[in-house]
Amino acid sequence: MARAAVTVIDAGSAVLGYCRQGFEPELAAELGERAAAAGLPGYARTRRNDGYVLFHCEDGAALAQRLHWRGLIFARQKLQLLAELEGLDPKDRIAPMLAALQGRPRFGDLWVEHPDSDAGKPLAGLARSFGNALRPALRKAGLLSDKPQARLPRLHVCFVAGDHALLAQGDPADGAPWPLGIPRLKLLADAPSRSALKLEEALLTLLSPEEKAALLRPGMRAADLGAAPGGWTWVLTREHLHVTSVDNGPLRQHVLDTGLVEHLRADGFHWQPPQPLDWMVCDMVEQPRRVAARMATWLREGWCRNAIFNLKLPMKKRWDETRLCLDLFAEQAQRPLTLRARQLYHDREEITVFAGSARAG
Template identity: 65%
Template sequence: MSTAKPETALLAYCRPGFEPELAAELTARAGERDHWGHAATERNSGVVRYVCASAALLERQLAFDDLIFARQKLLGLVRLDGLDPKDRITPLLAALETTRETVAAASGGTLRFGDLVVEHSDADEGRELAGLARGFGNALRPALRKPGWLTDKPDARKPRLHVLVHSGTRMELALSRVEDSSPWPGGIPRLRQPPNAPSRSAAKLDEAIHTLLTDEERQTLLRDGLRAADLGAAPGGWTWVLVRAGLRVTAVDNGPLKDPVAGHPQVEHLRADGFRWQPARPLDWMVCDMVEQPRRVAERMAEWFREGWCRNAIFNLKLPMKKRWDETVMCLDLFRAQAGELKALRARQLYHDREEITVFARR
């Protein structure tokens, strides 16, 4: 027999294995706003819940762009257990009825969702549910439209309904506000590897540009004729992303570059140490993916801004195996304190990141 457990909670997805870091972040962010509760998760699940009495208000106060370890931010509504594989839709519709007040508050009183997302976690067990999620979504859409829970066409003015599939008998309902959440299912960007890239790391910078920069920033800050430096450039993946955006790049690395970056007319290769080299004149961009202690990288990146060597930067901070949230806070605080006045500072653990976070800074 299926059971529905209404539980309003801040629900967030993360890279599997980083649940403790996201739990620590949500706890800290909620505490700063006087929302006292507790974070609950299962190791390697890729999902964290922050349960508190004021979760709906917390979800509105805590901007998705301010979160570092979250791939997606949702308002959890109901957890359903013991679903009958022969009929999962009937108990789901019944469970939605128990959330009418919360949904009405999020949708301006209309009790309608503008879209449906049926998804699974990025954990190994979750990815095995991709077929079930796809098929269930196709069956659920018309069932939601009939009683008026779902609009006939996607409507970004209304919240999205998310169904998180944990197993064939366990699912979870949540909602997201389009303007303050990831647009991608599971919070994972569907981006292709830049063609002819000399390394897979190119996808990381491409994701950072699409995730950490606004549409306006992408149009104005990445265009033909701008100049950039890539510190620790070899074999050239990040340089290639900048070249394809029209920038002229100084690739700084003692190691060799690979085609098509090597010998490219927009690339100057300097065999030098990225921690020592500095430009002769200010640059529009500096990017850095060097493997080094995060505090040392944060200090070096701050020096570039303090000395006026660049206007914009994207760089990675490689995190230690323990106390990764503490190290993240310390490094970003250090960068802020030493970099001088900033117009923007955003950080995120990207899908293509591993034991690291990626940071965008703008003077």
């Protein structure tokens, strides 16, 4: 049997992050800055359009614990790298993996994945079939529990090529609960626009289930700035909120027909509510610093308790612009807030921000 030329990275020497294709430099910059702030500096290893970043440091296990998934912006998933295997023989990829994992504690689950990139997507079939073969082998070796156990680390096998795999582990309580870090959302036929998926994903990703239940209750009142054609308003009405939709453009009639929507033909960037609201959401196309400043005004003046808004990023220096806008928002809001931001799967050249009263989880 042919032997694989295996390169094994020392246990805990790197953090693996998945990201949107083309945003590897932004994730690398973010990990570098956050690692330095945590006292664990290192260096990133990546290439543009790979869809993932490896960040090497002296103690990757400690860094993975200190970099909380909800606090990362450009990482869809955050994992501790265990081993890197190159030159895998297609006839036997399992034996080198078992050897690399020998002596490790049992895992509670197995996910076999691939980067969400042009090069990675053709590996989806391999990932599906290989998981079915690897799972019983891991159990026979005592490396995988008989049934999924959330209290144990999860094993991730990420194929970056047919003969090249990354082995990593994740904490189910501190990571994306979806393979590839991508929630599987379906665009319903009556959604006014695809942008509805952005708000749905934001509510899943930026809020814990407990926070969502506490902060998004039927009967609450919200404003949707720049609402037309009504995608974000529609999502809020599905949560049974009363929505003031502010836009000079038209809303879809079936959104108005819910009886929960008041459409104001006005400039969402300048309108302010006559009384405080529970929520404000905003997906207007504007300069990100201008949006950040306006959103800060809403929170500072008490016009809303919680907000979700998008910041459209420039083509260059996107990490620098992200930091600048979030710092600007925090400074001008002039009140203690929970602030979380993420580049969602359904985002493009933008990030989505939650600001409000939720406690950091």
